[in-house]
Amino acid sequence: MTFIPFSQRNGYVEVSTVIIRETLTTPIMNSIQNLFTELWNKYTLPLSIFEKLTAEFGRYYLNSRIEGNQHKMINPIHYMDYDDLEWYEKLDVIEWCLDYLYKHLNSDEIHKLDCGIIDLNKEFERHRYGYRLVKGTFIETTSNQEIGSIEHAISIANGNVQIHLRQALQSISPSNQTPDFRNSIKESISAVGSFLRENFGGQTLGDALNNMQKKRPNLLHRFIVQAIEKLYTYTNQSNTGIRHELLSHDYLPDHSDAIFMLVQSAS
Incomplete structure (x- = not known):
C-alpha cells in the first residue's frame, strides 16, 4: 500500500497530479544517479566495466584526448550534473551509458541491469515522470503491460527483428x-x-x-x-x-x- 503522509491526507499540502515532461527535476535526477550507484554496490556489476565505460565515454562521446589519460578524467555520472546541459542532453548520456552496458555485459549481468531499470521505472512512476526506460532507451509514458510487451519482444528477438x-x-x-x-x-x-x-x-x-x-x-x-x-x-x-x-x-x-x-x- 502506498504511503500517504498526514499533510496530504488532511489537505494541508496539495498533491500534484501533473505528469513531468521535458525537464529533469532534482528527485528524478537523484533516482537516476542512484541507479548507477546501485549497479555497482547492490547489483554487484564489476567495477572494471565502469572504468572501461568512463574511458570510452571520454574518448568517443566527449572526444577527449588520450594523451595523459584525459579521456578517463570525466565520470559520465558526474557529467550529467553539469548545469549547462539541457535535460535531453542528459538523457542522451544516460542512454549512451546504458547502451554501452547492454553491449558489454554477459547475460547474468544484463539480468541485473534489467532489475535495476525496473526499480528506476518504479521511481519514475512515483515521481510522476512522463518517461520510462525500455532496454536502456527512454520512451514516453505508456502502460506497464505495454512496456512489458516491448521489453519481452526485444529480449527474445534475434538479429534483424531486434535491430x-x-x-x-x-x-x-x-x-x-x-x-x-x-x-x-x-x-x-x-x-x-x-x-x-x-x-x-x-x-x-x-x-x-x-x-x-x-x-x-x-x-x-x-x-x-x-x-x-x-x-x-x-x-x-x-x-x-x-x-x-x-x-x-x-x-x-x-x-x-x-x-x-x-x-x-x-x-
Whole structure:
C-alpha cells in the first residue's frame, strides 16, 4: 500500500497530479544517479566495466584526448550534473551509458541491469515522470503491460527483428529534439516482416503471411491476420510517408501512432 503522509491526507499540502515532461527535476535526477550507484554496490556489476565505460565515454562521446589519460578524467555520472546541459542532453548520456552496458555485459549481468531499470521505472512512476526506460532507451509514458510487451519482444528477438525494434524505440526517444515518428512506424512493421519472413519465407510480409496460413492455418485467428495486413497497408499509404515517399500532408503520423504500432508489432 502506498504511503500517504498526514499533510496530504488532511489537505494541508496539495498533491500534484501533473505528469513531468521535458525537464529533469532534482528527485528524478537523484533516482537516476542512484541507479548507477546501485549497479555497482547492490547489483554487484564489476567495477572494471565502469572504468572501461568512463574511458570510452571520454574518448568517443566527449572526444577527449588520450594523451595523459584525459579521456578517463570525466565520470559520465558526474557529467550529467553539469548545469549547462539541457535535460535531453542528459538523457542522451544516460542512454549512451546504458547502451554501452547492454553491449558489454554477459547475460547474468544484463539480468541485473534489467532489475535495476525496473526499480528506476518504479521511481519514475512515483515521481510522476512522463518517461520510462525500455532496454536502456527512454520512451514516453505508456502502460506497464505495454512496456512489458516491448521489453519481452526485444529480449527474445534475434538479429534483424531486434535491430528493427530497437531502432523503432530510438526514433521516438525523448532525447531526440526531432523524433522521427514515420521511421519508428516503418521500423516496427519491418520487425514484423522480418520475423514472418525468417519463419515462413517469402519476399514480402504479405508472402510470409500467406505461407504461414498454408503451413500453420490455426496459428493466428484470421481477424488477427487481417489486422496485420491492414497495418502493413497503412504503412504503404501515400499520405503517411512511412514506407514510400510522402505525396500529401493531409495526415502525418504522431507519437500516439508510433507507440501504437510499436506495441502491436512487439506483441
